[in-house]
Amino acid sequence: MISRRGFLGSAAVLAGASAISGRAQAAAIPEAPTTTATTMQPPIFPTTGPDYQPVVTLNGWTLPWRMNGDWKEFHLIAEPVVREKAHLWGYNGQAPGPTIEAVEGDKVRIFVTNRLPEHTTIHWHGMILPNGMDGVGGLTQPHIKPGKTFVYEFELKKSGTFMYHPHSDEMVQMAMGMMGMFVIHPREPQFRRVDRDFVFVMSAYDIDPGTYLPKVAEMTDFNMWTWNSRVFPGIDPLPVRLGDRVRVRMGNLTMTNHPIHIHGHHTHVSCTDGGWIPESAHWPETTIDVPVGAVRAFDMLADNPGDWAFHCHKTHHAMNAMGHNVKTVIGVQQRDLVKSIRKLVPEYMPMGADGMAMMGEMEMPMPDNSLPMMTGFGQFGPIEMGGMFTLMKIREGLAANDYKDPGHYKHPQGTVAYEVANSAAPAPQRSGAVSQPKAGPKAVRPGNAHKGH
Numbered sequence: 159m160i161s162r163r164g165f166l167g168s169a170a171v172l173a174g175a176s177a178i179s180g181r182a183q184a185a186a187i188p189e190a191p192t193t194t195a196t197t198m199q200p201p202i203f204p205t206t207g208p209d210y211q212p213v214v215t216l217n218g219w220t221l222p223w224r225m226n227g228d229w230k231e232f233h234l235i236a237e238p239v240v241r242e243k244a245h246l247w248g249y250n251g252q253a254p255g256p257t258i259e260a261v262e263g264d265k266v267r268i269f270v271t272n273r274l275p276e277h278t279t280i281h282w283h284g285m286i287l288p289n290g291m292d293g294v295g296g297l298t299q300p301h302i303k304p305g306k307t308f309v310y311e312f313e314l315k316k317s318g319t320f321m322y323h324p325h326s327d328e329m330v331q332m333a334m335g336m337m338g339m340f341v342i343h344p345r346e347p348q349f350r351r352v353d354r355d356f357v358f359v360m361s362a363y364d365i366d367p368g369t370y371l372p373k374v375a376e377m378t379d380f381n382m383w384t385w386n387s388r389v390f391p392g393i394d395p396l397p398v399r400l401g402d403r404v405r406v407r408m409g410n411l412t413m414t415n416h417p418i419h420i421h422g423h424h425t426h427v428s429c430t431d432g433g434w435i436p437e438s439a440h441w442p443e444t445t446i447d448v449p450v451g452a453v454r455a456f457d458m459l460a461d462n463p464g465d466w467a468f469h470c471h472k473t474h475h476a477m478n479a480m481g482h483n484v485k486t487v488i489g490v491q492q493r494d495l496v497k498s499i500r501k502l503v504p505e506y507m508p509m510g511a512d513g514m515a516m517m518g519e520m521e522m523p524m525p526d527n528s529l530p531m532m533t534g535f536g537q538f539g540p541i542e543m544g545g546m547f548t549l550m551k552i553r554e555g556l557a558a559n560d561y562k563d564p565g566h567y568k569h570p571q572g573t574v575a576y577e578v579a580n581s582a583a584p585a586p587q588r589s590g591a592v593s594q595p596k597a598g599p600k601a602v603r604p605g606n607a608h609k610g611h
């Protein structure tokens with residue numbers, strides 16, 4: 159295992175064609191860097207070939223490479239990994255695997271070593287390549303048996319945002335977390351160039367609270383909705399300098415679509431796994447639906463400073479496992495029920511009759527290896543989110559390529575919603591009272607009554 163310091167050192171060495179270590183050059187198979195770090199690693203800037211703005215992977219990293227003659231060589235190792243406490247399968251110490259970055263026109267040679275207990279392959283999703291390099295086990299190549307290494311060689315025909323994943327016992331291997339992103343930069347350095355370029359892949363897991371292994375045969379009912387195998391508040395924020403042109407590339411290898419929403423800005427879809435969208439076809443959007451097995455990248459100008467929510471708009475995808483089977487009791491008078499339950503469980507506490515916001519603040523004892531339904535704190539209180547949620551933090555004066563969390567946004571005076579002085583509110587109204595049939599249509603809030611039905 160290479161330490162973070164050692165890994166960064168080796169990244170610099172491997173990325174520079176003129177600085178390949180003698181040992182690496184002599185080896186037929188390049189070294190396979192590995193990391194267990196789960197925070198955003200610094201981007202790897204090109205030292206040879208066309209210039210480009212490298213991507214940064216939320217809670218992830220870019221796979222270092224070496225040049226070998228005309229060929230850019232990478233080495234992926236398919237292997238069991240532990241993310242937080244979950245037992246997953248992934249690549250080079252992580253699930254998902256590292257992001258692969260290269261340039262249009264590059265010839266890439268990708269070594270794939272299998273350290274899983276069963277065979278595997280890798281399919282290069284969205285790429286234009288020879289049929290025999292497409293990675294479909296049984297169809298275009300033999301499956302890679304445990305302990306074996308295969309090589310994929312192809313030329314990168316077009317730039318854009320692509321993915322990689324197994325095409326071998328696919329349901330199991332993708333449910334276990336085997337996937338990654340593959341970004342191909344344009345050969346022309348100024349083409350669609352941005353100042354900050356973020357990438358992540360969405361995966362979903364079904365891991366019962368207190369257990370450690372995803373249920374691989376689950377078809378629809380997942381309880382962990384993740385970006386790069388992380389849930390809020392564990393997902394890295396996206397730090398951005400005010401005025402930066404920003405791109406976010408999002409891959410979806412879950413089994414449902416994700417409408418991803420950003421606050422405070424208009425974006426437009428600029429790229430899919432099919433390629434770049436012509437500028438004449440861009441349209442403004444604030445929520446971008448990412449279909450299953452697809453990539454959507456959006457571009458935006460970060461012209462509005464603040465801490466902006468950035469999340470999946472399916473509300474169940476912005477909460478965590480412990481809320482998965484909670485019953486709805488809004489409006490239910492629990493008094494009598496609580497008396498009976500407390501005879502059996504003295505510390506029982508009724509919850510949910512007024513909504514579930516209190517769950518964002520509470521610390522309850524939970525099974526090992528689970529997460530509260532909604533969590534995370536901002537400068538004004540609990541944020542009450544989970545799952546696919548993070549923040550884009552737009553600040554004046556950040557250094558170029560500074561990706562450190564800049565902390566809470568300092569709002570200019572007079573720009574925060576505020577409480578009205580002496581706002582004595584009427585008692586809270588329970589929705590149960592409204593829906594009681596005998597109350598009938600007269601049970602409307604004062605001031606909301608309207609006639610003429």
Ligand SMILES: [Cu+2]
Pocket residue numbers: 383415416417470471472475546
């Ligand atoms: Cu979603």
